Amino acid sequence: AAQDNVFKIGLILPMTGQQATTGRQIEAAARLYMAQNGDMVGGKKVQLIIKDDTSLPDVTRRLAQELVVNEKVNVLAGMGITPSAMATAPLATQSKTPLVVMAAATSSITEASPYVVRTSFTLPQVSVALADWAPKNGIKKVVTLVSDYGPGIDAEKYFNQRLTFNGGQVTEALRVPLRNPDFAPFLQKVRDAKPDALFVFVPSGAGAAVMKQFLERGMDKAGIKLIGTGDVTDDDQLNDMGDGALGVVTSHHYSAAHPSPMNKKFVEAFEKANKGLRPNFMAVGGYDGMRVIYEALKTTKGAGGGDALLAAMKGQIFESPRGKVFIDAQTRDIVQDVYLRKVERVNGQLYNVEFDVIKDVKDPGKTK
Ligand code: DHB
CATH class of the missing domain: 3.40.50.2300 (Response regulator)
Structure with a gap:
């Protein structure tokens, strides 16, 4: 047949x-x-x-x-x-x-x-690199903000564990619903808490809304750095996020600027x-x-x-x-390099420019 x-x-x-x-x-x-x-x-x-x-x-x-x-x-x-x-x-x-x-x-x-x-x-795979980078770069106290489901919980847990191991501290762990999230009340809490940085995981497609509200609240000007897994500076949306996104450091496995x-x-x-x-x-x-x-x-x-x-x-x-x-x-599961990246303007467009790499990273989340 x-x-x-x-x-x-x-x-x-x-x-x-x-x-x-x-x-x-x-x-x-x-x-x-x-x-x-x-x-x-x-x-x-x-x-x-x-x-x-x-x-x-x-x-x-x-x-x-x-x-x-x-x-x-x-x-x-x-x-x-x-x-x-x-x-x-x-x-x-x-x-x-x-x-x-x-x-x-x-x-x-x-x-x-x-x-x-x-x-x-996996979220554990990309989160730990950022928790190694942060304390070496003046970030000790962090509030985490994640979407309240599997990948967010993974990101929150593995970032926190590694940051704590490195002498840093997660002072508050906030979770926002996956469906129709309103980031405003959470970001207000973060602004009041005034950590060195806000670590964010939201799924692909939600990053621009986080970035917009973060900037609208003047949180960057209040001295709070935005960091996260690369889902937040998603290449699908990054170029429309504006100059406020410049300098944001994330860890991830792929950048269109690789x-x-x-x-x-x-x-x-x-x-x-x-x-x-x-x-x-x-x-x-x-x-x-x-x-x-x-x-x-x-x-x-x-x-x-x-x-x-x-x-x-x-x-x-x-x-x-x-x-x-x-x-x-x-x-x-996939074993791959994980990169630290910083948002920069290249040929007039915003990109996640890679500045460091951790080679051959296995998922640290496996129980066996
Ligand atoms: C998941 C979805 C995403 O859009 C993402 O960026 C990361 C994880 C998920 O549901 O597993």
Whole structure:
């Protein structure tokens, strides 16, 4: 049957709603990867089926079920936020379908199913570098402000632990709802507490609102530094944040300004294909996720089903636009360099300019 020659990837993303920028970035990256690498792989014709889960986990699970049962997809992928990945993991296990997590970044997601492979990052992985940098740069007392769910809790915990170990102190830990957050009352509290810095984790797409309200309150002028994981100075929004963002230091695994030849080509091709849209860390998670799927299909030629594909995903080492990466065969999580970056104006545009690197960082959040 013609069907035997088709390899289906069910890509579930938030294309509408609060997390829509994540879906837009990952879809664009997946399409770019396919445009650059063709759709004939290991003798199969690759078909991408994109579904919008609006970032509601019940919808993610229902769509995944339909994709597995009706469409008979070979791989599930996407997962814009942690609750979506967690809701889909049991189905991946039951149906023995690899689930390539391209966005969601709570440490424990890879432990929710042996079929999960992650190409994004984890919050513990990127948070500790900043807690090493801060006390060496005059930041001792910090208030943390995180979105109140998996990745925020991870960021809060690992940043606090490492800062305390380094002789610093988290004086207050604030949590703001994921859905329709109002940052104003929290920022007012921070202004009154007057710490050396405010550490922020909010998911991709929410950074601009935090930055705006931080600046409107004159918190920078009151001597409070804004620091955070790179989600807050998201390349998708950074250039519109204005000069107030200059100097903000973050730690993350990807910047569109990463100065490698491969990244320059990636950014150029991505912007060209998407009316000037700058790729962010979500795009890179999607691009690399497609790479992991394509290489696994090349190796297996589609034989052996989900288990064979999964085995061929484990242990992949390759150059990503972010730098060299490795899919740890034991944890199925990504090992990668983490960069310290500062917002600077380059050729008239705001970028996260990398100034230091910690090589080959494993997720410190794994319990085993
Ligand atoms: C998650 C979502 C994000 O948009 C992000 O930047 C980091 C983590 C998540 O839900 O896991």
